[in-house]
Amino acid sequence: MNWKWDMFFDAFPFVVQGLWITIALTFASYLFALLFGFMWTFLKRIPNKPLNWLVTWVMEFIRSTPPLVQLFFIFYAWPMVPGIGMTLSPFTSAIVGIGIHYSTYISEVYRSGIESVGKGQWEASRALNFTRWQTWRKVILPQALPPTIPMLGNYLIIMFKEVPLASTIGVTGILHMANTYGAHHFRYLEALTIVAILFLVLSYPAAVLVRKLEEKMNRRFDKNEILKEDKGVVM
Amino acid sequence: MPQVMDKEVKQGVQQDEPIVKYENICKSFGDLEVLKGIDLDIMPGEKVALIGPSGSGKTTIIRMLMTLEEPTSGNIIVNGKNLWKMNKNDHLVRANDKHLRQIRGDIGMVFQHFNLFPHMTILENCTTALIHVKKMEKKEAEERSMKMLEKVGLGDKFDAYPSQLSGGQKQRVAMARALVMRPQVMLFDEVTSALDPELVGEVLEVIRDIAKDGEMAMILVTHEMDFAQEIADRVVFLDNGVIAEEGTPEEVLEKSNNERLQSFLHRFRNGNGV
Numbered sequence: 001m002n003w004k005w006d007m008f009f010d011a012f013p014f015v016v017q018g019l020w021i022t023i024a025l026t027f028a029s030y031l032f033a034l035l036f037g038f039m040w041t042f043l044k045r046i047p048n049k050p051l052n053w054l055v056t057w058v059m060e061f062i063r064s065t066p067p068l069v070q071l072f073f074i075f076y077a078w079p080m081v082p083g084i085g086m087t088l089s090p091f092t093s094a095i096v097g098i099g100i101h102y103s104t105y106i107s108e109v110y111r112s113g114i115e116s117v118g119k120g121q122w123e124a125s126r127a128l129n130f131t132r133w134q135t136w137r138k139v140i141l142p143q144a145l146p147p148t149i150p151m152l153g154n155y156l157i158i159m160f161k162e163v164p165l166a167s168t169i170g171v172t173g174i175l176h177m178a179n180t181y182g183a184h185h186f187r188y189l190e191a192l193t194i195v196a197i198l199f200l201v202l203s204y205p206a207a208v209l210v211r212k213l214e215e216k217m218n219r220r221f222d223k224n225e226i227l228k229e230d231k232g233v234v235m
Numbered sequence: 236m237p238q239v240m241d242k243e244v245k246q247g248v249q250q251d252e253p254i255v256k257y258e259n260i261c262k263s264f265g266d267l268e269v270l271k272g273i274d275l276d277i278m279p280g281e282k283v284a285l286i287g288p289s290g291s292g293k294t295t296i297i298r299m300l301m302t303l304e305e306p307t308s309g310n311i312i313v314n315g316k317n318l319w320k321m322n323k324n325d326h327l328v329r330a331n332d333k334h335l336r337q338i339r340g341d342i343g344m345v346f347q348h349f350n351l352f353p354h355m356t357i358l359e360n361c362t363t364a365l366i367h368v369k370k371m372e373k374k375e376a377e378e379r380s381m382k383m384l385e386k387v388g389l390g391d392k393f394d395a396y397p398s399q400l401s402g403g404q405k406q407r408v409a410m411a412r413a414l415v416m417r418p419q420v421m422l423f424d425e426v427t428s429a430l431d432p433e434l435v436g437e438v439l440e441v442i443r444d445i446a447k448d449g450e451m452a453m454i455l456v457t458h459e460m461d462f463a464q465e466i467a468d469r470v471v472f473l474d475n476g477v478i479a480e481e482g483t484p485e486e487v488l489e490k491s492n493n494e495r496l497q498s499f500l501h502r503f504r505n506g507n508g509v
């Protein structure tokens with residue numbers, strides 16, 4: 001089979017039609033994961049042993065099941081669950097499926113950010129009589145979140161590359177469009193190449209950006225001896 | 236409140252109600268019994284030095300007052316109010332967050348490792364609690380903080396971040412941050428022991444200065460015996476979870492017959508102290 005440029009140019013506008021769906025799904029499921037991840041982190045911090053075990057176990061379960069299986073479950077099986085089941089559109093199913101799966105990883109990112117803030121910061125806040133909420137808002141989060149930004153950016157890119165899974169339940173992103181085009185013309189080479197190019201063109205610059213961000217954060221936090229000192233304290 | 240400068244005046248002070256009262260305080264961490272019945276009164280304006288071997292529970296004593304650690308049993312009374320317990324339907328129950336907040340406003344603490352907020356400037360470190368806890372106007376908070384920073388000799392650094400300061404400077408900022416809150420009792424936990432030796436002097440100088448102002452009670456956990464002798468009204472020697480000796484600096488550091496104390500001081504003077 002040899003490469004045909006006319007097929008390439010013919011397929012291009014067709015495949016690109018799916019681009020905004022792919023991008024919209026990426027951001028929607030990412031947002032979902034950011035919020036759900038916050039929920040996991042919060043639940044895990046509640047000092048209650050049984051609840052903690054339950055949450056840890058559920059998260060472990062979600063993480064060790066393939067996202068594709070979860071997607072199928074939400075789309076095909078969920079509607080049949082008595083009582084709480086409901087039919088979701090392919091797009092919504094994809095947001096929920098991919099979002100929940102990655103929320104468990106994002107929750108770990110939050111956790112590492114929060115734990116990177118030394119115990120001394122909590123104690124100083126208490127000595128200054130901050131409320132719990134003020135401690136989070138003024139002291140902990142401003143230190144916990146910036147170092148997680150590169151990691152969170154990485155997950156955006158990873159999720160972008162995971163979104164084509166949704167084509168299996170009929171979300172009309174670029175992979176789905178390329179498949180449709182290929183089936184019509186009995187030729188997949190050019191259309192799928194376009195998909196690969198689109199992913200490359202979008203995720204490579206994003207990856208470079210994230211790396212830059214990471215370097216910047218590292219520099220910033222290297223300079224900050226206080227953070228290191230705090231971590232070294234064993235009291 | 237009276238100045239605590241000489242012994243005569245101090246007699247007068249002791250007729251007041253204690254500002255802090257430890258009543259039969261015990262504290263265990265798991266199986267480890269750290270404090271075994273501590274009774275200790277702190278008078279308004281009194282400077283108390285807390286000394287003792289490593290692991291004797293000095294830090295634990297002051298952390299319980301700062302509400303960073305909860306006693307296993309016993310009471311801590313601050314200004315006549317029970318710190319860790321509160322009244323609910325005529326029963327004494329475990330204090331909630333609100334109760335603790337009401338009382339710990341009178342207490343301030345300076346930590347061994349400074350614990351400055353690294354994402355805030357020096358000035359913001361001092362103003363943040365004034366603005367958000369004491370609900371002070373920003374301008375007023377800044378004025379009060381600048382005055383305090385000048386007092387600790389760091390007026391020109393207000394715009395710097397903690398990471399740009401030396402250890403001694405950081406500790407002086409930490410003191411300014413605690414002082415602007417105007418607590419009635421200030422706790423110092425070995426505030427010079429994380430510093431390079433050449434920076435210890437500048438920090439002690441500031442404490443000496445604060446102590447001279449007189450009206451604030453201070454509990455200093457310290458290994459600087461000469462300094463304790465110089466500024467303390469009373470020295471408390473803690474050993475094996477109990478107060479083994481207490482009295483004026485002279486009584487404790489020079490005239491005591493307590494063997495454990497003597498061997499502790501002896502180890503110190505030979506430079507083997509912790």
Ligand SMILES: Nc1ncnc2c1ncn2[C@@H]1O[C@H](COP(=O)(O)OP(=O)(O)OP(=O)(O)O)[C@@H](O)[C@H]1O
Pocket residue numbers: 235264267269287288289290291292293294295296509
């Ligand atoms: N959070 C904790 N969990 C378990 N054990 C603790 C905790 N805090 C303190 N301890 C133990 O309690 C004992 C007393 O500790 P504390 O820090 O009060 O001693 P210290 O007199 O301040 O000693 P140092 O001079 O070394 O600072 C030590 O044996 C310590 O290991």
Ligand SMILES: [Mg+2]
Pocket residue numbers: 293294295424425456
């Ligand atoms: Mg200690």
